[in-house]
Amino acid sequence: MFKKLALTAITSVLFLTAAACGGGASNEGAAAQDVVKLRLGHITGETDAWHLGAMKFAELVKEKSNGTVEVEVFPSSTLGNDRDLIEGMQLGSVDFALVAGVLSNFHQPFSILELPYLFRDQTHLEKVLYGEVGTQLKQDLLDNAQIRGLEFWVRGPRELTSNRPIEKVEDLSGLKIRVPEIPASIAAWEAMGATPTPMAFGEVYSSLQTGVIDAQENPLAFIDSNKLLEVQKYVTMTNHVYGYVLLTMSDITFQKLSPEQQAAVQEAAKEATTFENNLVMEQEAALLQKFKDNGTTIIEVDPAPFMEKAKTVHGEFAAKFGQELYDSIVNVQ
Template sequence: MRSMMLCATALAVSMTLTAAAHAQTVLRLGHVGEVGSHFDVAGHEFAKRVKEKSGGKVEVQVFPSSQLGNDKDMLQKMKLGQVDFFIPSSIMSSVTPEFGVFDMPYIIKDREHAARVMAKMGDSVFRPAAEAKGVKILGFWENGFRQITNNVRPIVKPEDLKGVKLRTPRGEWRVKMFQSYGANPSPMAFSEVFTALKTGVMDGQENPLINVWSAKFYEVQKYLSMTGHVYIPAYLVTSPKTFDKWSADVQKVIAETAVEMEPFAREAGKKFDDDLLDKLKAKGMAVNEADKEAFVAASKGIYDEFGTSVEGGKALIDQISALRN
């Protein structure tokens, strides 16, 4: 019996030592996207690369579909250290007003323009603005170009939005933009949108095609109007306090991988846009092209308001516009 106890003790010690030798840093990443969404694809690719680059010592667990809360919840949990990573997008304009510039209609020309903006202004403008509010941006990823879906009518010109009850993300500038077009916009958590559309609480919503597809909005929306009115980055973020708790090796792997993911995110977004339009048509959605020049013309007021009401707003608009070509 004594011999058996000694063997068991030795085995337990051996297992403990083995576990210690292969100890993992386990980190949690949350987002509001559905399984298969852009956020989810990027999050899992990030997790895979982190595991590979760390030799298995760092594991990132991805929690999609608002499992860790909505955007507002996760932002707060991240600041408190209860969530290690979070992938926000539009909500960043409520963190600090500089990010509202991405809600200016058609300010981003294409993905190449977006890449130039982040390369030129990421470290000088957006990272320090966010960090001053307790949000550390690790990587500039992508949410994508947003299109409008609804059950009232095809949206060709801004006036077609008159009276349409439209869900928007939280962020004052998206709301103001659609109000200026005559719509009736209401901020709402992404997890609530499908039900709101199904029950008629909302007539429509606006999102990149991948979110329309992964959330199955085609089941409860008739019209898909290709407005491309806004390009919104997504961001991999953590809190400075959480980042500072990690070892130097973990910090290096996380920071390098987050930046390395940036072109992957943009390329994935392009592929989604290229692949999904025909699939959405096949699901029965009526697709139309919007008169983008009419939308641009109707957007002057929102540019003027942002430029005068946000400190440095006009300079931000000018800097981004100067990088179009």
């Protein structure tokens, strides 16, 4: 009897030990499954401030969520062009994206931000983005497109690159210029005398290379990171758009996160904004010198004649997409 009881006791201990070990492995597997893995897409290259800012954001999200949220960054249109990214966020197949003017196709008042010569300078832009106007635009985007605007990031001003010198507004006549799929950009370049060609950014390099288009316009950092000066000879300093990129998030994804994870994402976005904005400002002067050193011709122009023609379309877009919004931007001091 004693031997039977001893055997039973030993068997019970072994069973409990095995159960405990098995439970530990199961919990460890559950913990691994609890890590939320999200995807962030953008259209530019890996040396651009967008990408570096996105990588900083991913690092901060992991840190602030205690490792429960991980963000993988996909540059160079890997997840699709701007429109693809926005539609993906609406469906929940893309979690984050860095997008700008194409947002106007999903919430039309964003068109106004794309009007050339709307902003006086970089300071004016920042006062708008980080004030009441920017806050309202993000809320309207969420209400109308189910896209959550986390933070505006600044960009350097947009400049013109071309395969022939553009020294005055009249030189734009007949120039086949790639523009984003944004009505305000198309209309303004037409008003300045060019022939705008809407095109996804992923097609720009090859189109410049083959002569399908003669020119394009983007910030210096964008021009550099996408190697556009390999197929362009001139940079004209038009400063025609002081622009932004919006770090956006699918609201479907946001609602799936815990309150603590949501807070981590929002805090990370704020800190990454400071990082990216400082980086953009540091890059501008260095890039201009780099272009000169590499033999690119830099052309300084009087912006007034360009501005005069571009502003002829402002009234049309203000009336169509929000006179109050337009006036509130123009009147920010």
